[in-house]
Amino acid sequence: MENTTSSLNFIEKIIEDDLANGRVPNNTIVTRFPPEPNGYLHIGHIKSICLNFGLAQKYGGRCHLRLDDTNPAKEDMEYIDSIKSDIRWLGFDWGKHEYYASDYYDQLYEIAVKLIKEGLAYVDSQTPEQVKENRGTLTEPGKNSPDRDRSIEENLRLFEEMRAGKHPEGKFLLRAKLDMASPNINMRDPALYRIKYADHPRTGKKWCIYPMYDFTHPISDAIEGITHSICTLEFEDHRPAYDWACSIDGIEHAPHQYEFARLNINYLVMSKRKLLQLVQMGIVSGWDDPRMPTVSGIRRRGYSPESMRDFVNRVGVAKVESVVDYSLMEFCVREDLNKRAKRVMAVLDPMRLVIDNYPEDQVEYFEMENNPEDPNAGTRKVPFSKELYIEREDFSIDPPKGYHRLYIGNEVRLKSAYYVTAVSYETDAEGNVSCIHCTYDPQSKGGETPDGRKVKGTSHWVSAKHAVKAEIRLYDKLFAAEDPGKATGNYLDDLNPESLVIREGMLEPGLENSKPGEYLQFIRSGYFTPDYDTTANHPVFNRTVTLKDSWAKQKAKMGI
Numbered sequence: 001m002e003n004t005t006s007s008l009n010f011i012e013k014i015i016e017d018d019l020a021n022g023r024v025p026n027n028t029i030v031t032r033f034p035p036e037p038n039g040y041l042h043i044g045h046i047k048s049i050c051l052n053f054g055l056a057q058k059y060g061g062r063c064h065l066r067l068d069d070t071n072p073a074k075e076d077m078e079y080i081d082s083i084k085s086d087i088r089w090l091g092f093d094w095g096k097h098e099y100y101a102s103d104y105y106d107q108l109y110e111i112a113v114k115l116i117k118e119g120l121a122y123v124d125s126q127t128p129e130q131v132k133e134n135r136g137t138l139t140e141p142g143k144n145s146p147d148r149d150r151s152i153e154e155n156l157r158l159f160e161e162m163r164a165g166k167h168p169e170g171k172f173l174l175r176a177k178l179d180m181a182s183p184n185i186n187m188r189d190p191a192l193y194r195i196k197y198a199d200h201p202r203t204g205k206k207w208c209i210y211p212m213y214d215f216t217h218p219i220s221d222a223i224e225g226i227t228h229s230i231c232t233l234e235f236e237d238h239r240p241a242y243d244w245a246c247s248i249d250g251i252e253h254a255p256h257q258y259e260f261a262r263l264n265i266n267y268l269v270m271s272k273r274k275l276l277q278l279v280q281m282g283i284v285s286g287w288d289d290p291r292m293p294t295v296s297g298i299r300r301r302g303y304s305p306e307s308m309r310d311f312v313n314r315v316g317v318a319k320v321e322s323v324v325d326y327s328l329m330e331f332c333v334r335e336d337l338n339k340r341a342k343r344v345m346a347v348l349d350p351m352r353l354v355i356d357n358y359p360e361d362q363v364e365y366f367e368m369e370n371n372p373e374d375p376n377a378g379t380r381k382v383p384f385s386k387e388l389y390i391e392r393e394d395f396s397i398d399p400p401k402g403y404h405r406l407y408i409g410n411e412v413r414l415k416s417a418y419y420v421t422a423v424s425y426e427t428d429a430e431g432n433v434s435c436i437h438c439t440y441d442p443q444s445k446g447g448e449t450p451d452g453r454k455v456k457g458t459s460h461w462v463s464a465k466h467a468v469k470a471e472i473r474l475y476d477k478l479f480a481a482e483d484p485g486k487a488t489g490n491y492l493d494d495l496n497p498e499s500l501v502i503r504e505g506m507l508e509p510g511l512e513n514s515k516p517g518e519y520l521q522f523i524r525s526g527y528f529t530p531d532y533d534t535t536a537n538h539p540v541f542n543r544t545v546t547l548k549d550s551w552a553k554q555k556a557k558m559g560i
């Protein structure tokens with residue numbers, strides 16, 4: 001990492017300044033990543049993860065994982081497990097610092113009781129509608145609750161009754177006594193506790209009152225000794241409430257909150273509510289459907305953690321919202337996969353090709369490079385025989401001008417093997433080409449001839465008798481519009497009907513043994529990875545991203 005101030009983002013500048021001026025206890029930066037376990041992590045979260053864990057790494061501090069589990073109705077163990085495995089996959093580790101807001105329920109309760117005793121909190125019996133109505137608006141102050149002056153004794157009794165399960169949901173609310181006329185609505189007697197009858201994934205039935213975010217979050221930060229509490233811009237208006245909670249008498253350590261712009265990407269929806277809806281409506285196969293912008297989805301699709309870290313790094317940390325281009329993300333994926341993906345031959349729309357003059361039972365093995373970008377990647381031997389598959393689009397009965405692939409009378413190179421010339425073709429009952437007949441030049445072995453003649457086209461191929469049949473899932477964007485829902489108000493109207501196209505492909509042998517997590521390039525087609533649905537007799541591959549790089553062109557145009 002460069003060590004010039006100008007290359008620091010605004011949070012790094014704050015941290016370096018705090019460190020330089022002795023404002024950080026023990027000179028140890030402590031950050032946290034605080035997901036609410038009410039869904040799977042998405043690409044937006046990756047930005048927050050890389051920022052929080054990245055800062056801790058850079059400054060030799062630590063980053064806590066804190067599950068913000070204060071809404072038991074929506075939370076689930078499944079989500080907690082997925083969050084943990086997603087963060088690990090991204091390459092970060094919280095060590096022993098795994099915390100839950102629910103770890104602090106006892107402490108939070110005691111603080112609430114203390115606030116009541118000091119006359120700083122009260123039990124409000126207004127209905128939720130009244131609470132809302134009396135909160136006021138951005139331009140009008142709120143109205144004091146008639147319960148604001150309830151006696152301390154009665155507040156204590158009612159709060160205890162709330163806790164004991166004597167009252168239904170919505171009947172009472174514990175609120176801080178701040179200022180109903182504050183210009184900041186979040187400071188108008190914010191709610192501290194509400195009644196909720198729901199089993200909690202960790203505390204079970206112990207509680208039927210749950211602390212609110214604006215109370216829980218700052219106090220959890222304070223308890224854990226967080227030095228820099230970093231969140232997205234929508235929490236800016238909550239900062240006074242954050243600071244108030246950190247100033248409660250008895251709270252020793254006061255962390256600070258800093259806000260940055262959330263990551264938005266065109267063609268994607270990233271709200272957990274919408275993602276849950278896509279899952280529940282069966283529009284996708286689950287949270288880890290390869291079209292989902294979830295961490296588990298992109299991982300299944302074949303994105304690498306390195307590429308995503310690079311992506312959020314390039315996007316940077318800003319204070320102003322913006323929308324990042326989807327193609328920048330794909331560019332980062334290609335950049336990384338280009339370096340690491342093993343090149344293999346796969347025919348996605350197979351057409352039979354017979355070499356009439358090739359010996360019937362002969363099999364030759366051609367040595368192929370696994371990755372021209374990586375000298376250490378080695379080579380492998382690929383079998384070649386009389387009957388092959390090539391891509392349907394690599395042959396034309398009626399070649400357009402400039403077509404350099406196979407047509408009757410034209411000679412092309414079969415990659416790393418021989419030159420072949422098309423001599424005839426067969427058709428099926430519908431008149432579609434079903435087989436191409438060629439002759440080969442035995443002297444062109446390896447792809448060159450003694451006379452040095454040149455051919456313009458090269459086709460990849462798979463030996464028919466060695467081929468591995470596989471299901472190929474060609475994924476594209478889940479939404480066809482840049483801003484899903486912009487035109488009609490319903491993002492579901494912009495679903496891309498072609499976000500998944502399934503093909504039966506023919507692959508070079510060996511690929512039946514590849515496992516999810518392997519990065520492959522199907523030569524000329526794109527980057528692919530084995531899907532979890534793969535079984536011994538039925539390999540399934542997902543297209544991660546096509547080879548074409550539209551971002552590079554765009555970059556050139558924009559002069560970056």
Ligand code: ATP
Pocket residue numbers: 033034035036037043044045047048230231232261262263264270271272273
């Ligand atoms: P969503 O709005 O998508 O449902 P959330 O903000 O409710 O997400 P949390 O689980 O509360 O999700 O978020 C955990 C952390 O991740 C928070 O600090 C939040 O600010 C951050 N985060 C969420 N979405 C983004 C995003 N798009 N870009 C950057 N950080 C994000």
Ligand code: MG
Pocket residue numbers: 036
């Ligand atoms: Mg949230």
